[in-house]
Amino acid sequence: MEEYFMDLHLHIGRTNSGQGVKITASDKLIIENIISEGVNKKGIDILGIVDAASPEVIKDIKKLVDEGKLIALEDGGLSYQNRVTLILGSELEVKSETGRQAHLVGYFPYLEDIKAFSQKLAKYVTNINLSTQMTYLSAKELFKIVNSFGGILIPAHCFTPHRGLYGNYGDSLMDIFGEEIFRQIYAIELGLSADSQLADYLDELREKTFLSNSDAHSLAKIGREYNKVLLKQPTFKEVLLALKRKQGRRVIGNYGLEPRLGKYYRSYCLECERTLVDSYPALSCCRDKEHKVVKGVLDRVLELSNRKKPFSPDFRPEYYHQVPLVDIPGVGKKTLEKLLKAFGTEMDVLHKVDYKQLVEVVGQRVATNITRAREGKLSILPGGGGKYGKVIE
Known part of the structure; x- marks a missing residue:
């Protein structure tokens, strides 16, 4: 078994043809640059591309495969010079019956799988070439589609008020997905304003693996959050075993942004234009309860929890707070x-x-x-x- 660094949330800014993908991301975020950054500067061994369902991105990846620069691995993933493995994924937006929205990421073992998923997905989105498209599907419906193409679904930045399942969509993953699907959600992504200690306030997450990923919109942000995983080899199959904590594979360390550095750590009053730090949890403005407040991650977690302190199961690895260089x-x-x-x-x-x-x-x-x-x-x-x-x- 070997230790690997893994960051599973990287966006594509543009394709080699000039097609915009993630409009808010840097134009320098193309596949080749991401690989180079991961190998030569960041030291990340496993990189998750979350815009890989875009047909133009698929073309760029297939070109690298045809040129022999990326090698398809038998157990899933694409290897570059045995130095970094790409895991292909697609971040999408779902919508509840009440109009609440959230982001989830489907990850797939093979290029053929995500290509087939992309063709199916085109029926549900306005522009299949763009990142994080609104699908008008529920979280449960998206899970079923991802699962039908051999993929796994992971809730993205779970607690953020901007498109997090807990932050914006609902109060309970069990209620959102139903018991059967809930058991097949093997991991959640914490997001930049949360850490394991915060997530462990919620009892329903006790058996879930926690991931700390960068959600990188620029090359510099790759690896601002990442995971250390224990695997036999850096492949999709092995990563899935780690998320399930099977056969000795597991996440052995989370390295994340100090949550206070995140954009949504504490509640914020939009009218007073100030961060609310005077109470726990801060769910309304102390100056005027009618003011509109963006709930912070800390405050939202404390609102949902019935615990006075978090409970971490024995398998939960250390969470190492860090500040990017x-x-x-x-x-x-x-x-x-x-x-x-x-x-x-x-x-x-x-x-x-x-x-x-x-x-x-x-x-x-x-x-x-x-x-x-x-x-x-x-x-x-x-x-x-x-x-x-x-x-x-």
């Missing part, structure tokens, strides 16, 4: 280039390089900040209402 005070573009040139990848800098080595390359101030980030000792102003939190020295 680009968000650490003193780490600008030139400093980041120095670090990568000296030490290899961001994973190496964040996890392996000792303090003395850092001082030699970037000086005492930046080395101290990187070390404090590792130890969770940086001061942070919490985010809310779509505004990221900030690290302060």
Whole structure:
């Protein structure tokens, strides 16, 4: 068994033909650049492409397969030079009977599977070439379609008020999916404003595997959240075993953004234009209860929970809070280039390089900040209402 780093939520900005896919994502997010970034800078071993149902993206991937640059693995996934595995997925929007919306991601083992899924999906969306399309399907209906093509379905950024199942769609996954399908939802994606401790306030998630993924809209954001998994090989089949915690495969570590840095950690009053940090949970504005409030992830979880403190099952791995290098005070573009040139990848800098080595390359101030980030000792102003939190020295 080997340990691998895995980030299963990466968007495509444009295809090689110039077709826009994720309109809010960087144009530099094309398949080749994602692979290069993952291999050469980030050190991520398994990358999940969540816009792979776009026919134009499928063309780009097939071209790399035909050229021999990507090799289809027998147990699912596409391998690049035995250095990184691509897992193909599709993030989509579903709608409840009451008009509430949420994002879910279907992942598929083979290119042929997601191509067939794409052809079926075209009947339910306005533009099959674009990312995260509204399907007008319920969560349960989307599960059945994904499952029929050999895929698995994972709720994306579960707790965010912007299209999270708990944040915007309903109060319970069991109620949303029904008992039979609920048992086949093997994992949930926590999202940037949540961590395992927060999710473990909800009893119905006790048996679910938690994933921390980047939801990257630019190359720089790849790996801002990721997972360490124990697998025999980096394939779709092995990843699925890890999500099910079968045959010794499992997630052995979650590495995520310090939740306070997330855009939706605390509730936010849209009229006062301020983050509500005076109460737990903050479900309304203390100045005027009629003001419109965007519920924060922390506040929403506490609203749903009947627990005074979280309960983590024995299998739950450690959640390592981290601050991406680009968000650490003193780490600008030139400093980041120095670090990568000296030490290899961001994973190496964040996890392996000792303090003395850092001082030699970037000086005492930046080395101290990187070390404090590792130890969770940086001061942070919490985010809310779509505004990221900030690290302060």
